Amino acid sequence: MISNNIEASGPKPKHLTIGRIGLYFFIITCALFFLMPLYVMIITSLKDMDEIRSGNLLYIPQKLSYYSWPKAWSEACTGFICEGLRPGLINSLKITIPSVIVSVTLGAINGYALAFWRFKGAYFFFGLCLFGAFIPYQVMVYPLLKIESAIGIYSSLPGIILVHTIFGMPILTLIFRNFYSSLPIDLFKAARIDGGNFLKIFFYVIIPMSAPITIVAVILQVTGIWNDFLLGLVFAGRDNQPMTVLLNNIVQVKFGVVEYNVDMAATILTSILPLAVYLLSGRWFVRGIAAGAIKG
Amino acid sequence: MNNSVEVKKLSFNYGNVEILKNLDLDIKDGEFMVLLGPSGCGKTTLLNCIAGLLDLDDGQIIIEGDNVTWKEPKDRHIGMVFQSYALYPSMSVEKNLSFGLRMSNTPKNIISEKIDKASELLQIKELLLRKPSQLSGGQRQRVAIGRALVRDAKVFLFDEPLSNLDAKLRAELRYEIKKLHRDLGNTMIYVTHDQIEAMTLADRIAVMKNGVIQQLDSPKEIYNKPSSLFVADFIGSPGMNFFNGKFVSSDNSFALNNSLINLNNYQFEHKPSDQTDIVFGIRPEDISVSDSKESIEFKIELIEPMGADTLIWLSFEDTPFSVRLEGSSEYKLGDVINIKFDIKRSSIFDKKTELRL
Numbered sequence A: 001m002i003s004n005n006i007e008a009s010g011p012k013p014k015h016l017t018i019g020r021i022g023l024y025f026f027i028i029t030c031a032l033f034f035l036m037p038l039y040v041m042i043i044t045s046l047k048d049m050d051e052i053r054s055g056n057l058l059y060i061p062q063k064l065s066y067y068s069w070p071k072a073w074s075e076a077c078t079g080f081i082c083e084g085l086r087p088g089l090i091n092s093l094k095i096t097i098p099s100v101i102v103s104v105t106l107g108a109i110n111g112y113a114l115a116f117w118r119f120k121g122a123y124f125f126f127g128l129c130l131f132g133a134f135i136p137y138q139v140m141v142y143p144l145l146k147i148e149s150a151i152g153i154y155s156s157l158p159g160i161i162l163v164h165t166i167f168g169m170p171i172l173t174l175i176f177r178n179f180y181s182s183l184p185i186d187l188f189k190a191a192r193i194d195g196g197n198f199l200k201i202f203f204y205v206i207i208p209m210s211a212p213i214t215i216v217a218v219i220l221q222v223t224g225i226w227n228d229f230l231l232g233l234v235f236a237g238r239d240n241q242p243m244t245v246l247l248n249n250i251v252q253v254k255f256g257v258v259e260y261n262v263d264m265a266a267t268i269l270t271s272i273l274p275l276a277v278y279l280l281s282g283r284w285f286v287r288g289i290a291a292g293a294i295k296g
Numbered sequence B: 001m002n003n004s005v006e007v008k009k010l011s012f013n014y015g016n017v018e019i020l021k022n023l024d025l026d027i028k029d030g031e032f033m034v035l036l037g038p039s040g041c042g043k044t045t046l047l048n049c050i051a052g053l054l055d056l057d058d059g060q061i062i063i064e065g066d067n068v069t070w071k072e073p074k075d076r077h078i079g080m081v082f083q084s085y086a087l088y089p090s091m092s093v094e095k096n097l098s099f100g101l102r103m104s105n106t107p108k109n110i111i112s113e114k115i116d117k118a119s120e121l122l123q124i125k126e127l128l129l130r131k132p133s134q135l136s137g138g139q140r141q142r143v144a145i146g147r148a149l150v151r152d153a154k155v156f157l158f159d160e161p162l163s164n165l166d167a168k169l170r171a172e173l174r175y176e177i178k179k180l181h182r183d184l185g186n187t188m189i190y191v192t193h194d195q196i197e198a199m200t201l202a203d204r205i206a207v208m209k210n211g212v213i214q215q216l217d218s219p220k221e222i223y224n225k226p227s228s229l230f231v232a233d234f235i236g237s238p239g240m241n242f243f244n245g246k247f248v249s250s251d252n253s254f255a256l257n258n259s260l261i262n263l264n265n266y267q268f269e270h271k272p273s274d275q276t277d278i279v280f281g282i283r284p285e286d287i288s289v290s291d292s293k294e295s296i297e298f299k300i301e302l303i304e305p306m307g308a309d310t311l312i313w314l315s316f317e318d319t320p321f322s323v324r325l326e327g328s329s330e331y332k333l334g335d336v337i338n339i340k341f342d343i344k345r346s347s348i349f350d351k352k353t354e355l356r357l
Helices: A016-044 A048-054 A070-076 A086-116 A121-131 A137-151 A158-183 A185-192 A197-207 A211-228 A229-234 A243-251 A261-295 B043-053 B093-101 B110-120 B137-150 B166-184 B195-201 B219-224 B229-234
Strands: B003-016 B017-030 B032-036 B058-063 B078-081 B157-158 B188-191 B204-209 B212-217 B239-247 B253-257 B259-262 B277-282 B288-291 B297-298 B301-305 B309-316 B319-326 B336-341 B345-349
Touching: A016 A261, A048 A261, A048 B219, A070 A261, A070 B110, A086 A158, A086 A197, A086 A211, A086 A243, A086 A261, A121 A158, A137 A229, A158 A211, A158 A229, A185 A197, A185 B043, A185 B078, A185 B277, A185 B336, A197 B093, A211 A243, A211 A261, A229 A243, A229 B003, A243 A261, B003 B188, B017 B043, B017 B058, B017 B188, B017 B212, B032 B043, B032 B078, B032 B195, B043 B058, B043 B078, B043 B093, B043 B157, B043 B188, B078 B212, B093 B137, B110 B188, B137 B166, B166 B188, B188 B195, B204 B219, B204 B229, B212 B219, B212 B229, B212 B301, B229 B277, B229 B345, B239 B319, B288 B319, B297 B309, B309 B336
Parallel strands: B032 B188, B032 B204, B078 B157, B157 B188
Antiparallel strands: B003 B017, B003 B058, B204 B212, B239 B253, B239 B277, B253 B259, B277 B345, B288 B336, B297 B336, B301 B309, B309 B319
């Protein structure tokens, strides 16, 4: 017996199963949990002090007031100086941009050398690098401070850039090396036969293929350096204090009224850049990490 | 004829493992040399040493009269084609071809002239502006060959260039590589594990195993007179049939259990002593159906039709072996046939040393 209608065996399976519902519930709960502080920060920054004192933390503002934002930006006091966060933004940019460029470039060269120019002791060197990734910053702060003051760059812009470059090196070397190890080695051999030397091959062959992993590295470094507080506080010096340090000084103010709305506005201002970087480049970040993971 | 490439007493170790041991190899000018062997035999390592991509531990490499042992790959007059094509993914075909020339600061007009010539020869002219990702496997390999062409390489090195292609394309490109060799007359060294490629392309084949060249000879010689059991087993598809038995010197024959095969027609290079364990090898096409009186009767156990040929499987004293018959033969499973071994074309090996007798 052959019927003309070809039927699938049984009804089509439903997409929304109990497991799915549980999964969504879990995801939504997680999202709410992590979004709650952001919500509180935003609404608090839009309330005036009377409302903050009387009202509930979670209530939306009865009447919007924006004065906390300009105040956080240019008037809030950090110690005796009342210039707000503004100088910190410039400082953070002055620290972050060169630190990211220098550390990512060096990390890429390190990874390239370790992946392709397998010199004697390369594995040992790589192991040492990996080990460096697991040493807590705090252990190295004092020795580094001594070294930097000995060579006279402590408490200066080059000083803090050097520190960020050093601390970025293990993880950057690691991710670049793993990415480059996933590229076919024949490509490198072909380039050597074609007459490229160490730097020519790096610039003409390797860099054009490095976009996905470079994006990952840049995101890591931008957010890491921007969010850094400890190193900026110790190494940057008075004139170059990054936004995070100024934010701390605003929030930790010891006299007068504690203005929660200004604190909140200042905190949001400080975290806008890393937040934006994640939101805008999250897709690339995942893609870059996955590219390394699948082949590496 | 001069030697184009000379490898002298080359040794290469990887950690504590000896990959190549004291290897000598002379390749004549314009010769197509195939390095053939199973994976791990050191053939690719040897090619990489010749290319200068690996630093050897001992020995000497001379290319076109130059001692290039410690020279950079670019200074060795070589071009290399890789299994994975190794085209620079960010560059167009044209840029891929010209990369080497640009690295050596060749003037623009000479570059475009050379690219014109190479792309004409390889029929990739219309692909010049494409990226490698927009090419098929066969086209990619053509571009890779072109990259070696534009560099005016004296010696072409091929590292399993066809292994990533499907069977039909492989045959096509094999033909084109052979044609290229005929037209250019360059020395070519070609690494493969595919014996058909080796047989069809080579002037001479070096069969390698564990870092040692087992036999270096013309394809015909290697096929007909393999110097060792390994070579005999490795070359030929369907493979050579082997029977383990003893040599009986009294009537100059091969004894397997109760059966005797007379070896009067076999030309021994070294005659074994009585009762030596020997291996009798014979190719499927050297066995024929025959009604003569020295033929033996067998029952067909399996039939493999392959189009042009048909392979039938029989058993001799419990050792299965295959016979190659014409594709048109119409035997059925269970049929009884009389066959005859062509002793003159068989190969006999010492069981212990595995060398040809």
